[in-house]
Amino acid sequence: MPEFLSELLNQNEIFTATTVMHYWGGLTTTVQLVFLSLVIGLLMAVPLAILRTVRNPFVSGPVWLYTYLFRGTPLLIQLYIIYYGIGQIEGIQETFWWDIFRDPFYPALLAFTLNTAAYTTEIIRGALMATPPGEVEAAKAYGMSWALRMRRIILPSAFRRAIQAYSNEVIFMLHASAIASVVTIVDLTGAARDIYSRFYAPFTAFIAVALIYMALTFLIVYAFRRLERHLLKHQSPLNQ
Amino acid sequence: MKQILIAAGCILAMVTGLAQAQERPLRIAFDVPYEPFEYRTPDGELTGFEVELAEAMCEEMNRECDFVVQAWDGMIPGLMARKYDAIMSSMSITEQRAKRVLFSDPYYRTPGGWFGKKDTNVDVSDRSAMEGMVVGVQRGTTMDNYVTENLGGIVEVKRYTTADDMALDLESDRLDLVFVDYPVGEEYFLTRDNFKEIGEPVKLGKGVAVAMRKRDKALAKEINKALETLKNDGTYDAIMNRYFDYSIKM
Structure with missing residues (x-):
């Protein structure tokens, strides 16, 4: 740690090197948890959204049920069910699954992934449904197969329409991850709660963590603005 | 007026x-x-x-x-x-x-007490035997401070809000031991038949x-x-x- 920083930290009782490291540990956990669940969730959401638009109800029905269940219940309840519920299954302690689910990180990752995948599926489905019929007809007229049409025309066009709604989902996910601390994960909020209960300084502990969340949100907003500018270039005025 | x-x-x-x-x-x-x-x-x-x-x-x-x-x-x-x-x-x-x-x-x-499952056998006063154990405490309590300060680098500390959550995780083997205020331990762990007290109560604070x-x-x-x-x-x-x-x- 740089000299001036440690000197600054010596000036006060709460932000010591130990607590700053505690916050840092919380920050890395939050970023890992949110990033992994968003990436896996997005990878799951694209095929699920395509299945959701299929006319056959035996294909789209189960996807509808899945998104309905996960959007219809609070994330906190899903986390409780997955974390405590799995531990109550008879005999799970003897199987290899327990090596994964003993650690609170993986139950939380599972809950977050399934939750964000459900929301993202609906966001992408909405964008797919809004594809102008003309684009599809033109692709068909060129003799493109279904797969080629999907890859070259429908999905890229849907992603462009989905991106604004998806940036909201990313920010919501970051903020929703604050509940990970209820299952003993020391994420940013968990670190703040530890420090609060150690020093009895709720304002200091929680305002510090709120500022970190705001900084992260700012980074996400900035990244999405760059991405939008890149992907939606064709819609911007020519002489800009 | x-x-x-x-x-x-x-x-x-x-x-x-x-x-x-x-x-x-x-x-x-x-x-x-x-x-x-x-x-x-x-x-x-x-x-x-x-x-x-x-x-x-x-x-x-x-x-x-x-x-x-x-x-x-x-x-x-x-x-x-x-x-x-x-x-x-x-x-x-x-x-x-x-x-x-x-x-x-x-x-x-009141002393702090160590509690675990019936089949747990560990000498809680032996630091090397405690190596790698997962210990549950209630966040911000004297017991939390004791474990953090005395066994910080040796055991993995998990902090809970309620004793109920701790009992659930102890039961499903996510925790090896819990260290709680003795009367709380009596209430939550000694009243159920799959838990027991381990070692001696620790006078602290x-x-x-x-x-x-x-x-x-x-x-x-x-x-x-x-x-x-x-x-x-x-x-x-x-x-x-x-x-x-x-x-x-x-």
């Missing part, structure tokens, strides 16, 4: 300080339920070791007392906001708390005391005097024996 009278009364009360302060009821806060220290009887009445001790203390001080119920998380902020004048809710003396509140002399101390605002030094003096009398004249022991089979006196 009325407002002026009230304002004048307030100023008078401030000026005359101690003499006037004794007229106002002393408001004492508890976090219920925390059996057997403070809880409600089925008909809703507050009772428990600390409640009875507070009643005896008020009688000894010759002062009227009001009892306030406050959740633990907001305990110290509530004191600062003058919602009540004293906390008698099993608050252990710690360095960090002492920076914010004024403590009286301690009036009890500087004890539990009445917490007040820093400026209320006169009140602290008064409370200390009353507690001292109760400890010596047998009142304290009589109350303690109603709730405990072992001594928590200090």
